[in-house]
Amino acid sequence: MADRIRLGMVGGGNDAFIGGVHRIASRIDDHFELVAGALSSTPEKSRASGEALGLPRVYDDFKSMAIREARLKNGIEAVSIVTPNHVHYAAAREFLKRGIHVICDKPLTSTLADAKKLVKATETSDALFVLTHNYTGYPMVRQAREMVAAGEIGAIRVVQAEYPQDWLTVQQDIKQAEWRTDPARSGAGGSTGDIGTHAYNLACFITGLEARELAADLEAFVPGRQVDDNAHVMLRFEGGAKGMLWSSQVAPGNENALRIRIYGEKGGLEWAQEEPNYLWHTTFGEPKRLITRAGAGAGSAAARVSRVPPGHPEGYLEGFANIYTEAALAIKAHQAGQPRGPDIVYPTISDGLKGVQFVDACVRSSQRNAAWVKV
Amino acid sequence: MADRIRLGMVGGGNDAFIGGVHRIASRIDDHFELVAGALSSTPEKSRASGEALGLPRVYDDFKSMAIREARLKNGIEAVSIVTPNHVHYAAAREFLKRGIHVICDKPLTSTLADAKKLVKATETSDALFVLTHNYTGYPMVRQAREMVAAGEIGAIRVVQAEYPQDWLTVQQDIKQAEWRTDPARSGAGGSTGDIGTHAYNLACFITGLEARELAADLEAFVPGRQVDDNAHVMLRFEGGAKGMLWSSQVAPGNENALRIRIYGEKGGLEWAQEEPNYLWHTTFGEPKRLITRAGAGAGSAAARVSRVPPGHPEGYLEGFANIYTEAALAIKAHQAGQPRGPDIVYPTISDGLKGVQFVDACVRSSQRNAAWVKV
Amino acid sequence: MADRIRLGMVGGGNDAFIGGVHRIASRIDDHFELVAGALSSTPEKSRASGEALGLPRVYDDFKSMAIREARLKNGIEAVSIVTPNHVHYAAAREFLKRGIHVICDKPLTSTLADAKKLVKATETSDALFVLTHNYTGYPMVRQAREMVAAGEIGAIRVVQAEYPQDWLTVQQDIKQAEWRTDPARSGAGGSTGDIGTHAYNLACFITGLEARELAADLEAFVPGRQVDDNAHVMLRFEGGAKGMLWSSQVAPGNENALRIRIYGEKGGLEWAQEEPNYLWHTTFGEPKRLITRAGAGAGSAAARVSRVPPGHPEGYLEGFANIYTEAALAIKAHQAGQPRGPDIVYPTISDGLKGVQFVDACVRSSQRNAAWVKV
């Protein structure tokens, strides 16, 4: 496994959600090996989290990690920054100036001033900077972008983007909610920064356009909330296209209902994150067509980032992984001489026998004109 | 990473689909490290494939691999068998008798005789045997099973299972099709063995029932095909429930449309593999409820195998992984002093700046009564 | 309105569901005027029902109605028979032999013997006989039939038809349930006769094929029920196509989930009664296309029986009719000098003013660069 890129992580301690996502994402295609971390701003938590992950090198803070790893012969080549927004700039700077590539969660920073300083930091560094606007990674988003670029829907006229959620409908005291609704850590935007930026990025990514001006009506509906939890935005893009963007965290019945619809002079495209394997395409005057990931109608941009055949939702891999993980848990219990926990579930030899018996019975029955046979 | 289980693989060479799936699945939760393989029945292909994967130890055949790995101090602890069906038994036997855990693709074997021998082999081995009926790994399948067991739909009456595909609508000459339609390698069942067993396994897994008898009408619609490409089966389960099972590989418009519907005295459950994050639940006399993975209404069995919050389809991780992989490709090109390929796409610092500018513009506009502001 | 066909009705008294449906259906295109009825086997109920409908001529029984109407100068030209199944034959015979056209509910009769006698009766009569297998009236069903006939999906291989309901999941004591589960009135088939015949008819109608043989597994799941409430049927059609048919009245979560899927050598078609305005069409190797009623891709057979533009579900007319009916109720109350009931709801002049103010405000705001304006 000599060619895995050595990766470090800032943030992503035990109770963080997005850190775990980054770690899994880094493993799926086997390009990275996580070897170091400053996983929390609290040194004790950083150490405990690093131990839980079996990390070779754990640091109390990102700065000492950057200094030391830059000096090590086999120090990290890249770092993932998965902290709350207000830490992004300071952390990224330390790694960039030491030539360590940065993979950073969005939004870029909590303030525009920090964002501009970070831009400068990347300009003076040889290292790469990657922002995880992860929705641009979906195959059908790539497909849509490729189709727009190829002129398949003509010049863009209308862009409707939305990202409603419901988890902040009431006051929440969990950690995820707490820093996201604190302007000191999240920035001046609430839903706009947390999810509106995703919708906006997606609109720009697919259309290749940028907004020229906007008019926004932000609201904090939950009493006492300091940042917007609902945003209504009208957009005017370069070239004359117009759009609406809605982000909300107070829309009951919506989990992560990111959705984008793009209409041009010749046709339209519609994509929804919760059904990511499908892209609706209409050429004006023809029936709607449902393009599926890796299926008929999908092109090279989608194929390049697809791992499984059409009709297997991408979660297929996670379902498969669950079987492997159940197996690992059983194997480890077995190796430790312990009984297997009652909640470990995987298909057994007996299930396999049943399957073969099923096929055998089908064949026997069919050979006898579909007579009833014992299974 | 000391506690990763050392894994070997039989089959899964360069042009195989399911081998790659097993490898990704084994990495997602970081429990395994692939260290050895006999990746093809053709030694040259095995070696070339092993080299492409960077495997430390590559073998010409599974038997020599089993013998050698069993003797090594740090030999493999488990093996994945991902060959065509007719090899499963012979391969599994070699590892089982040496105490190496087996993770084996379905269907168990190509013949009932082999299946029974394999059952014996597991009975005389201390090693575990795991069959990858992967659809049982979906959180909402676990949820359905838990609900049936808890009596939420009452005693089961009707089970409708189906798994239509369309890829064999015409004669196909690709490798995937070739061995699957050859009874010598696939077994006497065509669609029944390849996908019917999945549907049957799922029916049994969720309901906890087994079929007592069945009547099957198999057909090979494509001229010259030697195994069924369409199967109509009526089922009678223990306890009086009845069912239908349809598997087909000649149903245009269906990719992997595995679907199961279960009806009991008190209610019904419906799940479709292509929309795996959703489970429809009806209590007779009440509106249908849409239970979402990790969302309201989902219980502990689903939560235990969920990685991301509700509303993120499980493919969210793959989308995220695509960003990581783009980053890896860019980093490797950078390290090699080569230009980044034009098809490598990831969000950049400039996208990040745009996002922060978007938030800043939203806040400025909103503060001025939603006036138009420059972005 | 001189050219309306004078219509009579047998059955369809006050508490019957299907009689009302027939009456509405007869009015929609203004071809019929209901002028006579024998609306119940109980004379008092017949008279009360006829009075409620304002019928000019009401009879105690269908035979006296047939005799008298045949002699009248302006007697009925056609009759709708909407009784329980066991009455169909006797009633139809009386009208047919007097040259009165018969529109009869399905299934044709309760016994095969009656069915054959009725066939004879039509052969010796000059009158027309129309059976209301109403699902063949849907535009997209006509579309599917036209496409199959045109060879758009090639020779048929597989036909999957199903009609699950849930209303008989438990014992029901309502009138609708009572005669349908009484073999003396319904016939030997329960779900098979009531809804299975619809699914079967639809399969034959669209494909143009007839079944050669079948194997059926019927079940009465609800204790004490005398006819099947669930039927699993395998079908073999002339020419080699094969099918499955499932009818059920004990599948919780299904209202009238009639669905048909047809696969041929070149493509597939899928239609569901609960989303009747859509027909999915796949040509093997191309993306699925969604053909909409009266929209792009819909042909002349569908257009011929469509009344409203695409994108207006056919229920659009009923929604519209509700406004008219609210208006009628208000007008009648007004004419009677009575107050309008509180549940009568229709858009008023004030709503109209608001609409125009909305447009006016939109235009004013837009003229001022989308400034906020009072509505």
Place this chain on the structure above:
Amino acid sequence: MADRIRLGMVGGGNDAFIGGVHRIASRIDDHFELVAGALSSTPEKSRASGEALGLPRVYDDFKSMAIREARLKNGIEAVSIVTPNHVHYAAAREFLKRGIHVICDKPLTSTLADAKKLVKATETSDALFVLTHNYTGYPMVRQAREMVAAGEIGAIRVVQAEYPQDWLTVQQDIKQAEWRTDPARSGAGGSTGDIGTHAYNLACFITGLEARELAADLEAFVPGRQVDDNAHVMLRFEGGAKGMLWSSQVAPGNENALRIRIYGEKGGLEWAQEEPNYLWHTTFGEPKRLITRAGAGAGSAAARVSRVPPGHPEGYLEGFANIYTEAALAIKAHQAGQPRGPDIVYPTISDGLKGVQFVDACVRSSQRNAAWVKV
């Protein structure tokens, strides 16, 4: 039929779409009889159209119709006005001042000045005025309104309304398009007046709220178009709720995709016109529930305006009507001694026999343990 309300019609000549809709709607529940009309502003067209409809009394213009009908003993009691917008006021005034009830298409008028005058006209008349904002007639819209009023989703926070179409994506020369894009006849609003008013009306109808102020960005994307074909509107309602409204006639892939989503402190409601029989209801913290027309969870407001059982989309009646109309066409051809046209299709006695044979075969097969039997 003595109690049918005598109805007249202004507009709705041969080539008009909405006139036919009004006529069907008026017949469905048998409350009206159309007896007079001034069906076109061109007298010849009015007469030809009236003759085609078999109307007893046809007029050259609406004024002479109003004068004469008001004097007749059995003159019209109500009139439907289905002309282009700019005629609404002048026509309505003539009937209102003579005590004839008015049912008028939307939008109310083409100018705000006319709207205010029409308000006055209704205030000085004893006659009723009904505006056909027909979407308020859908049972599930009534259901939503009833639920909001009952506080089931709490105080309203966010209202998202949209009505995209695609038929004006390119310049259209058909009559429907021509007057709708002419400000002299349509009014200053294009998509805003034609469909935006529907979306706005629906938002107000369901929530019971009115907008206090709005900001609108209108656009005419098609070169040379004089009225907006796309409108982006932000809304502020009384009480603090906020909303967005999008109307568009240039969004390819949208037929009549009117959709409304309403979110309150406790829950959310979502309804789409193209799937009108369903209302999604979420109580925050619980799974989404799918309330179906006349099904479990539907209340009295929906039941009051429902005609058929749940699971039958409302188009069920039109499908049924198609069978009746085919019957009528066949009967009329028969009466005229003419052959039946080849495109007249209805189920025949032979189809009925097949249905009974199907049931008979099912029962026979099932009695013989599901053996194959001839159909």
